[in-house]
Amino acid sequence: IEEMVSMFEVNVFGLIACTKKVIPEMKQRGYGHIINIASQAGKIATPKSAIYSASKHAVLGFSNSLRMELSDIGIHVTTVNPGPIATDFFTIADRSGEYVKNVEFMMLSADKVAGKVVSAMMTKKREINLPGWMNAGSKLYQLFPFLFEKVARKAMMKK
DSSP states (O other), X not given: OHHHHHHHIIIIIIHHXXXXXXXXXXXXXXXXXXXXXXXXXXXXXXXXXXXXXXXXXXXXXXXXXXXXXXXXXXXXXXXXXXXXXESTHHHHHTXXXXXXXXXXXXXXXXXHHHHHHHHHTTSOXXXXXXXXXXXXXXXXXXXXXXXXXXXXXXXXTTO
């Protein structure tokens, strides 16, 4: 339970608190851009990451709602939905190295993700989805969840 609470405090409550802090000044200026980091895991929940997926799904829901609430006053909201990113995070989260070994072929460069985020600043871009093929998978999942889960289950269990 402690780990679950901690994850939601950082991924959801912290993000919402920071966002709520900047909105009043953006409203006063009449423009702004909020960029929230979600995840492909928030679009396609996978085995062995239920709490993480739930927290990132919450970020997507919050950001999507906020986007509609703020669009008429010149504040744009972008969500960044990356797949796994090659960072030191995994030295803590994946001490066995098993997850990294199984997803290494799809790991994104932190510099590439950061570059995409910087390029989207002060634009009306709704989402940044990386890698592109993973986003195609999330669209298939939305359209055919049963089929997607049946076909992709074995691959998703490898993490």
